[in-house]
Amino acid sequence: MLVLRDISKEYTERIKSLALRSVNLVVDRGEFLAVVGPSGSGKTTLMNIMGLLDRPTSGQYWLDGQEVTRWSDRRLAHIRNRSIGFVHQSFNLIPTLSARENVELPLVYRQIAPQKRRRAAEQWLERLGLSDRMAHRPGELSGGQQQRVAMARALIGNPKVLLADEPTGNLDDPSAAEIMKILEELCHRGQTVVLITHDSRFAKAADRIVALREGTLQCGEAESFAN
Numbered sequence: 001m002l003v004l005r006d007i008s009k010e011y012t013e014r015i016k017s018l019a020l021r022s023v024n025l026v027v028d029r030g031e032f033l034a035v036v037g038p039s040g041s042g043k044t045t046l047m048n049i050m051g052l053l054d055r056p057t058s059g060q061y062w063l064d065g066q067e068v069t070r071w072s073d074r075r076l077a078h079i080r081n082r083s084i085g086f087v088h089q090s091f092n093l094i095p096t097l098s099a100r101e102n103v104e105l106p107l108v109y110r111q112i113a114p115q116k117r118r119r120a121a122e123q124w125l126e127r128l129g130l131s132d133r134m135a136h137r138p139g140e141l142s143g144g145q146q147q148r149v150a151m152a153r154a155l156i157g158n159p160k161v162l163l164a165d166e167p168t169g170n171l172d173d174p175s176a177a178e179i180m181k182i183l184e185e186l187c188h189r190g191q192t193v194v195l196i197t198h199d200s201r202f203a204k205a206a207d208r209i210v211a212l213r214e215g216t217l218q219c220g221e222a223e224s225f226a227n
């Protein structure tokens with residue numbers, strides 16, 4: 001489903017920094033992959049490239065059989081909306097929209113009828129324990145609530161690939177367990193999940209764990225990373 005070959009990323013806009021060094025990674029359809037590694041090791045950079053939010057400096061990337069590395073921004077935005085659900089580490093919710101409107105957004109871009117997308121948003125927010133918070137704006141929600149809104153927004157479009165950057169970072173145990181249950185269900189249905197986490201309990205729930213160290217991907221036995 002995802003194939004990265006020799007992907008490197010050097011940030012050059014303001015401060016030069018080599019964030020990924022020749023990363024090779026294949027994620028199969030229906031696989032649940034956990035990515036671990038210390039702060040600053042390149043996890044979010046890798047996720048942004050996999051989620052078509054950023055381009056690698058060099059290397060090639062195939063998404064669902066298509067080499068997308070040199071696609072136009074417009075084409076990338078289209079395939080992103082169709083294929084990828086993204087839960088950002090910092091939520092990236094739109095502050096002027098309610099929780100429900102934020103969750104609906106991917107379906108607005110797909111021109112789904114208002115009633116239908118509203119119902120879908122309400123169902124996901126209920127599932128994530130936010131039925132009484134639908135009209136709240138992000139600034140009126142706790143960190144954990146915003147995180148669950150971001151999760152609902154990523155899931156509403158039924159994406160082939162879900163990329164989740166620390167989706168349980170702000171949650172209590174029951175909410176985190178619910179998120180993990182959802183991720184496992186997605187994989188059983190054939191969707192592909194890439195989870196960035198610092199929590200070894202959650203990493204262990206994945207089919208496979210890879211670790212980043214200073215921009216280099218290390219593959220090996222799950223146990224050595226998860227502890």
Ligand SMILES: Nc1ncnc2c1ncn2[C@@H]1O[C@H](COP(=O)(O)OP(=O)(O)OP(=O)(O)O)[C@@H](O)[C@H]1O
Pocket residue numbers: 011012013014015016017018019037038039040041042043044045046089
């Ligand atoms: N826009 C940027 N310009 C310059 N350097 C950057 C930029 N974004 C990230 N970096 C650097 O690239 C490296 C990787 O950053 P990244 O955000 O991918 O780390 P991370 O593994 O997600 O860390 P964390 O666990 O703290 O979220 C870091 O050293 C960071 O300082």
Ligand SMILES: [Mg+2]
Pocket residue numbers: 043044045089165
């Ligand atoms: Mg990060």
